[in-house]
Amino acid sequence: MSIFISLAEQAFVSLATNDSYARGAMVLGKSLRNHKTSKKLVVLIGPHVSDQARAVLHKIFDEVRLVDVLDSGDMAHLAMMKRPDLGVTFTKLHCWTLTHYSKCVFMDADTLVVSNIDELFDREELSAAPDPGWPDCFNSGVFVFRPSNETYGKLLQYCTEHGSFDGGCYGIVRVFCSVWLLCNVRVCWVVAMVLYGANAKVVHFLGQMKPWSYTYNPTQRRVRGSSQPVLLQQWWALYSAEVLPMLIREYGDQPFNSGCEERVQPLVSSAERKQRWEQGQADYMGIDSFDNIQKKLDVFLK
Structure with missing residues (x-):
């Protein structure tokens, strides 16, 4: 059976490279559904996600796509950050290959939606929130982008020639996309919901300890x-x-x-x-x- 998708369709996109992050993606997907998003839900998964987790993801997301796991191999920078797990976040670059959607919002699996955020699709590529630790940079946990095979190819080429300043996807996307960055997303990015809960729309669980930990x-x-x-x-x-x-x-x-x-x-x-x-x-x-x-x-x- 053939599936036809209108080029005008837009989607929230997440990534899960193992069962732990798959559970995070499940919660994210449920939170988007519960807050009545009108957009499609897509999750990219790695080969290490179990059949059981894949079955649940298929029930929550409109599209579950298996992708190859890309790894930066930059152990020096990752060790400096004490986050060797971030190497496989290069896999996030696959999101630019979803060219059957006109615009997407990427969301890390360790995010949680507490209000409808469809308004993000009014923003252009590349819109994101400032990074809490490095305000001059942006955090690639949530960003608006337009899928493009050309952009995907350029990102991979940049990775090959220059690598990433932090050894992970954050570094490569920040540097490559810096010339067209708009840090004006209206999502209140908070990690202290107890203080700012009334304004929060997205919670991002930063750091090595995740909710499922x-x-x-x-x-x-x-x-x-x-x-x-x-x-x-x-x-x-x-x-x-x-x-x-x-x-x-x-x-x-x-x-x-x-x-x-x-x-x-x-x-x-x-x-x-x-x-x-x-x-x-x-x-x-x-x-x-x-x-x-x-x-x-x-x-x-x-």
Whole structure:
């Protein structure tokens, strides 16, 4: 079946290179949907994203595109920043290849939308927010761009010839795009929602510790080990209520760490599970839920 997409269509775009960032993208996608965006949702994924995570992403995003993982290989600069994980953020450059959309807004998987931000599409390439640490630069966590194979080619050429001043995508996009940067996005970029919550439209969880790096107690609605509970509780509330049930359905009886203290799937052998059933102790809210049983039956009947 052929799919025809109007060139006038616009999209929010995110990136997930592994399952952890995929969960971040899931929450981001849900937050955009919940705030009634009229735009398409696209997520670029790397080959290390599991089948279960891909299945959930397909239910949230309009388009899930597998891309090659690009890596800067610049360990010196990344080590200086103490962020070796940023090397693969070069993969973000693939977003310029989405030429079936007329304009896009890229959003990192560690962002959360708390209000409708469709207004960003009124901005031109390349609009972004100032970086909190380097105001003369911009943060590439959220930016407006126009997909172009020509621009993509030039970015890759620039990477080959000049590299990146910080070893990651931030550096290459900042320098390459500096001549057409407009730092006038009307999104209030905050990392202290407790102080500026009334004006916030996008929360960006900067730094190495991401929301999924913590543990959450859904009964107490408390994030363990965090000094920013207000910021993280909103992320975890959305994840546990709307994303986790989808993940549980996809994993079925396969164990996985959900991040929620009361919902961590235990490693249970078939014999132990059978014994629990015989004792009337089936896990009806988890691996023995009706949805999972139905899924197994469907597979068997097919």
